[in-house]
Structure formats: C-alpha cells, structure tokens
Amino acid sequence: xxxxxxxxxxxxxxxxxxxxxxxATGCRLHLVRPLGFEVSDKYLKRAGLxxxxxVDIAYYDGIEELFAKYPQAAFTFxxxxxxxxxxxxRYRAGDFLVFGKETAGLPEALLAERYDQCARIPMLGGxxxxxxxNSVAVAVYEAxxxxxxxxxxxxxxxxxxx
Numbered sequence: 001x002x003x004x005x006x007x008x009x010x011x012x013x014x015x016x017x018x019x020x021x022x023x024a025t026g027c028r029l030h031l032v033r034p035l036g037f038e039v040s041d042k043y044l045k046r047a048g049l050x051x052x053x054x055v056d057i058a059y060y061d062g063i064e065e066l067f068a069k070y071p072q073a074a075f076t077f078x079x080x081x082x083x084x085x086x087x088x089x090r091y092r093a094g095d096f097l098v099f100g101k102e103t104a105g106l107p108e109a110l111l112a113e114r115y116d117q118c119a120r121i122p123m124l125g126g127x128x129x130x131x132x133x134n135s136v137a138v139a140v141y142e143a144x145x146x147x148x149x150x151x152x153x154x155x156x157x158x159x160x161x162x
Contacts, residue, residue, distance in 0.1 A: 001026040001151065002091070002143050003073075004136055005098040007063055007106060010036030014102060017133035023054035025140050026151055032060045036101070063110065070096065078139060079111050080129050082118035089119050091143035093150070099139075102132050 004027050009015045015031070022029045060066045075096045076089050091097075100106035111118055121130060121138050130138070144152075 001093055001147075002140060003028045003030055003094070003096040004140065005030040005032065005066065005075075005096055006101075006132075006136075007032040007098065008034055008036070008101040009132070010102050011132070012037040014132045018136045019055045019057070020051045021133070021137050021140060022056075023051035025144055027140060028056045028058065030058045030060065030066060030096070032063050032066060066096075075114070075117055076139075077106055077111060077114055077118045078120065078135060079105055079118050080120055080123075081111060082115075082120040084119055086119045086121050086139050086142055089143075091146050093147055095143065097136070097139050097143065099132060099136060105129070 073096050075098055077098045121135055
C-alpha cells in the first residue's frame, strides 16, 4: 500500500508500534541506520507483539541508499516546520512517507532540499511534536483514507446500525 520510512529511529517501542501499524495497514517498513536500538531488542519485540511475521522490513545504511533504490518514487517528508498539512498532500499507493528520529526529526539539509515535498501534522501551539508512532498512524490513515481504504476488511463492523 504505502512505504513508511523511519530515519534513524531511537526508541524501540515506537518502532515496534509502527511495525504493528504497518502490519494492520499493509505498509512496508523501511529503517534507515543507524538505529538507536538492536533489532532483537525486547522492547521492540514486545511493542510489535505477534505482528512481526506480517511486516515487510527493509534496512538501509543511509537515506541516499533508499533514494538510489527508488529514484522515481514519490516522497513526503514529515516535519513540524512544513507549510502544508498532511491532509493537503495527495497520496497514491506506493508513496513513501518519511519520518525523522524522535529527538531531532529529519535533517535540516534534507528538509531544505525537498521543502516542497514536506508536510506537517497540525497541533496546538507550544507543543514540540507528536509521538513518532502516533504521527505515522495519523499520516498512514490519511493516505489510506484518500485511497478508499483499499484492501481493508471490515470484520465485525456494524453496518447501518446507529
């Protein structure tokens, strides 16, 4: 469906939660090193629970390696410094949604170079940022909504019930 990119994630619980979101939405997870934890980290595994077999994960030694592998791909870079909101972006299946590390976000040079491809998630003033896992969920579900929730199963949904 979509590609979720975490650039140098630092907190294993966030990455585990994001992996679970990827499993639930059919997204592929791309992790750009260095990671702030070991992939075998117990917190990472615990946060992802038993969803790990359903997650397609790729690893890169730097963001340039990812760009080289997908030169024609559409990328959206999430930053609190972006002018447009995440809901103004028009997402297509296969797009890459890129998020920075928890303590610093994406590198300033990358944001400046691709500013027209940046988006922010609205928040009230005085708040630094949302949690990384929450930000990914907000973005993924907006992108998926725009694409009609393709592939979603609505098991147990109460259709036509108030």
